[in-house]
Amino acid sequence: MARNTASALKxxxxxxxxxxxxxxxxxxxxxxxPEPATPAVQSPxxxxxxxxxxxxxxxxxxxxxxxxxxTEPAAPACPHCRKTMVIKVARTGKNAGEFWGCVAYPxxxxxxxxxx
Numbered sequence: 001m002a003r004n005t006a007s008a009l010k011x012x013x014x015x016x017x018x019x020x021x022x023x024x025x026x027x028x029x030x031x032x033x034p035e036p037a038t039p040a041v042q043s044p045x046x047x048x049x050x051x052x053x054x055x056x057x058x059x060x061x062x063x064x065x066x067x068x069x070x071t072e073p074a075a076p077a078c079p080h081c082r083k084t085m086v087i088k089v090a091r092t093g094k095n096a097g098e099f100w101g102c103v104a105y106p107x108x109x110x111x112x113x114x115x116x
């Protein structure tokens with residue numbers, strides 16, 4: 001009986017290997033003809049322009065947010081003259097460190113602390 005099951009097992013393995021080789025080669029419909037060794041020289045055909053989808057008229061187009069640097073906050077307006085402010089560095093004094101200072105310095109001495 002052991003001999004019978006061993007031969008049946010061998011025939012099953014043989015059948016599975018045959019099926020596997022057929023699957024690996026592909027079916028005739030999946031096979032592609034071999035490429036010619038030297039490609040034929042053909043004149044380039046004009047290609048049709050690529051069409052893209054347009055936004056629907058009932059939807060509003062998206063407004064892209066302006067890129068803002070993550071390291072530097074937006075410049076505030078000067079509390080005295082309403083001009084823009086720039087980041088300045090004080091080495092000594094009560095405002096030692098970075099602070100917002102008016103661009104019109106020394107005419108305008110407006111300052112603000114930086115909140116990060």
